[in-house]
Amino acid sequence: MPHRRVAVLGGGPGGLYAARLLRLADPTCEVVVHEQGRPEETFGFGVGLAAGTQRNLQAADPDTLRDILAAGYRHDMTMRVGEDVVRVRNDHLVGVARTELLAILQRHAEKAGARLEFGTRCAAQDLDADVVVAADGVSSATREAGDFGATVDVGRGLYLWCAADFALHDAMFSPASTEHGTFVTHAYPYAPTRSTFLIETDEATWHRAGFDATTEATAADATDEASLRYLERAFADRLDGHPLIGNRTRWLRFRTVHCERWSDGRTVLLGDAAHTAHYSIGSGTKLAMEDAIALVDALGEEQDTTSAFRRYEDVRRPSVERLQELARRSQLWWESFPERMHLPVEQLMVAYMTRAGNVPLDRFAETAPDVVHAALEHYGDGAAPPGGIVEWVLDRPLHHGGRRRPDRRATPADDGELVTIENVTTDPWDDDGDAAVARARAARERGAAGVRLSGPAERGALLTRLDLAERIRTETGALTVVDGPEALRDDLAAGLVSARTDLVALTAEEPA
Ligand SMILES: Cc1cc2nc3c(=O)[nH]c(=O)nc-3n(C[C@H](O)[C@H](O)[C@H](O)COP(=O)(O)OP(=O)(O)OC[C@H]3O[C@@H](n4cnc5c(N)ncnc54)[C@H](O)[C@@H]3O)c2cc1C
Known part of the structure; x- marks a missing residue:
């Protein structure tokens, strides 16, 4: 028209x-x-554009895309915890100022x-x-x-968006712990002399570090310099001595x-x-x-x-x-990141890639075979055969509570030792999630081995059960079993390798 x-x-x-x-x-x-x-x-510094976007822009307007790509900066992706680094090749990630x-x-x-x-x-x-x-x-x-x-939902965590005056070799996810708690950076290069450093933390750490006060003292159009100086020290080794640069940078909650x-x-x-x-x-x-x-x-x-x-x-x-x-x-996943920093970095990378359910374990193994195989060795104490990863993951033995189980499938005999929790929440960290953790803790105090999480066969519900199981096993030490349909065994296997659950119970239900 x-x-x-x-x-x-x-x-x-x-x-x-x-x-x-x-x-x-x-x-x-x-x-x-x-x-x-x-x-x-x-406001802000660099933004990332992934391959799918580039295809859509190419079809709509090749001239504009050509100029964006010419100004862009390609990079791979790494996870770094302490001195341990794992790298995933990614030809299609472009950062641009x-x-x-x-x-x-x-x-x-x-x-x-x-x-x-x-x-x-x-x-x-x-x-x-x-x-x-x-x-x-x-x-x-x-x-x-x-x-x-x-409607506008406000995130629990806080983040700030700043930069450094050098190009990181690769994008980098990396935590830094201080006496106040853990900060995590999502950093990536976007120009020959620039990298974005997005840094996030939880609310308790933010208060302990005094950032409520520095935020209060920062004018609306100014940069919270006190926070940047603190974070420069926290991330000094990853910044190689470079300062952090602000641009109306202040702590925010994602909306x-x-x-x-x-x-x-x-x-x-x-x-x-x-x-x-x-x-x-x-x-x-x-x-x-x-x-x-x-x-x-x-x-x-x-x-x-x-x-x-x-x-x-x-x-x-x-x-x-x-x-x-x-x-x-x-x-x-990122708001709860400090809870899983104890994982070997390759397993952490698998957990990251599979966190939202859109990257199947098998597919990630094709793009990053060395990373996935190292993660599987940590998980299963031995080398996985090429192909057939999912079955191999389910067949690994488990040592838990002084007992050895032959594989990761719960059996009907386990039911007597487990308390079943029917999960209905979509957010494992909301009030229902808190109640489930409290029930698991109480069950454990009464001598139960752990909890079995059941609920709808639908995929989203299964992914949430895995997240809730991870929270329960981390916070209470209880053995966790997650129910899930046979048809979603890939998701269950990814959950096992990522330490979201100890065992799974395969059901014959069809996911909706
Ligand atoms: C920390 C952080 C990191 C991010 N990283 C990435 C990333 O890596 N990759 C990515 O794709 N996206 C990223 N984003 C998201 C990205 O910045 C936004 O989604 C994107 O800018 C949205 O574009 P937009 O045009 O809708 O809005 P905006 O970019 O916000 O533009 C809105 C414009 O409207 C103007 N405006 C507002 N009100 C008025 C008014 N009344 N009159 C006149 N002008 C007005 C503003 O000045 C502004 O220029 C990130 C966002 C955040 C917060």
């Missing part, structure tokens, strides 16, 4: 890319981007004929246009003012945005304004740019705005929700 005038609110990656694609699709359409900041101003990304997108939007207006904060309802694309970010005032059925509807009248939400996904899956920029592709397609295909917005949402919602669920699991 012809849209004569489109106003784009917000000149982040989502808004700028939408502006360009709108003009490419219909050069007669008037497109104006309203951005409150200056062209060169931005957010400033550079925005400069490229601004240039391409203007080249396509969009008008960019900087320096004024606008309200969607005041914009004179047929369609308003609200790409005004996670704190979207448009979302707050409109009828979108929005996950969900909206029941993405449009209201002539206004449609896009990117972080509509939905966010925890930074640990590095997908926010990707989601915003893919939204732009789908929105412009829908506006081109449909005859009226309402149908176009419905089509856009129908196309995008399933993959956005799938990624949000992966991100939710990933967030819970």
